[in-house]
Amino acid sequence: MTTLTAFASLQDSRLSDVQTWSAFGTSWSSAEQKILECCAIQVETDDVKTFVFRCPDFAALAFEPGQFITLSLTLDGLSLSRCYTLSSTPTRPFNFAITVKRVPGGPVSNWLHDHLQVGSRLLAAGPAGIFTPVGHPQRKLLYLSAGSGVTPLMAMTRAAFDLGGDPDLAFVHSARTPQDIIFRAELAQLQAARRHLKVFAICEASGAETDWQGPLGRLDLALLERLVPDFREREVFTCGPQGYMDAVQRTLREGGFDLSHYHQESFAIGSPTAPVDAAPATVGETLFTVTLARSGKVFKMAGDQTVLSAAKRAGAIVPSSCGQGLCGTCKTALLEGQVEMQHAGGIRQREIDRGLRLLCCSKPTSDLVLDL
Ligand SMILES: Cc1cc2nc3c(=O)[nH]c(=O)nc-3n(C[C@H](O)[C@H](O)[C@H](O)COP(=O)(O)OP(=O)(O)OC[C@H]3O[C@@H](n4cnc5c(N)ncnc54)[C@H](O)[C@@H]3O)c2cc1C
Ligand code: FES
Secondary structure (H helix, E strand, C coil): CCHHHHHHHHHHHHHHCHHHHHCCCECCCCCCEEEEEEEEEEEEECCEEEEEEECCCCCCECCCCCCEEEEEEEECCEEEEEEEEECCCCCCCCCEEEEEECCCCCHHHHHHHHHCCCCCEEEEEEEECCCCCCCCCCCEEEEEEEHHHHHHHHHHHHHHHHCCCCCEEEEEEEECCHHHCCCHHHHHHHHHHCCCEEEEEEECCCCCCCCCCCCECCCCHHHHHHHCCCHHHCEEEEEECHHHHHHHHHHHHHCCCCHHHEEEEECCCCCCCCCCCCCCCCCCCCEEEEEECCCCCEEEEECCCCHHHHHHHCCCCCCCCCCCCCCCCCEEEEEECCEEECCCCCCCHHHHHCCEEEHHHEEECCCEEECC
């Protein structure tokens, strides 16, 4: 092994080793809520702002690059929880930044943009999520993002370079127009300083920047081959709207990419306050009876619906955020009965052993009694 290769391997193992990240601060579990105080606000684009937080006692807290926190707010008397990726790097563990895009009509993203100020305090549940470099050692990386999906990949990029190395990283970001490219200046600066970082932006239209020289349109196989000819040799991390990620997967498959080296995270959710899969049961369908032990509410639901959507439909107040078994917000004790749960890392085995379940990704296979 040459010295250069040995150095690169050391880098890989540091990025992908869970202990690298736990060393930067005190552990903060996803089950624990902490108060965070906003200490800076930065405008990124017309509809994106970064909010930087710190602990009021200036504690350093550990997380993995790419993980998200879950904010809990009460707006107009309604308790709302939303996940936001930490766009800052765990190598700077006194600050926790989230970069938020306004969603038209969305209560939390617009409230943050319009009302959060330096000095404001919020409650946040600790870092969660498995969309991180941990466990995926690979010398060459390809990050593909669209819109606000850039945030976990930016955290990973900042973290990788803060560790002091020069990983071979191709970062391809898609935006509506050049003015919508988030972190444009910082990525350009990083690229100028690092030999092995290649940053590309693809815009759907040139917008007000009529002299835009970069590619126009959408990412497809021909463009990917041109920008990153060795993409088949890279570990791929993708984040963006669902349609974008579906197109990326199709492109990679078409290009003969081995999808065992593909990782993605979706921000796309059905509205957490208005469940989408809660169609009423049809005649003849097997129905299960669900009893909410604390409120005394009882309702019937079909086995092809999630317990969360049926409970909300029945008027129960259940905190939830990601809707995909990631964040742990909807964790509830199942007192009686059985469910089939397909989670995505939002619950630990020891919690399952204690009878807890994530209602957003659980479907009943018997009558249930829930601690709600
Ligand atoms: C793991 C995870 C990490 C996330 N990280 C970030 C982040 O770093 N930055 C960020 O801006 N957002 C992020 N989100 C999305 C965020 O949690 C909220 O969903 C978003 O800010 C909208 O919240 P809202 O209350 O304003 O609107 P909501 O009430 O949540 O949504 C209003 C409507 O918009 C739709 N919608 C929600 N989110 C999106 C979206 N991203 N794109 C298009 N339509 C949407 C909903 O389906 C709904 O119909 C993340 C989500 C998850 C699950
Ligand atoms: S709402 Fe996130 S795990 Fe259920």
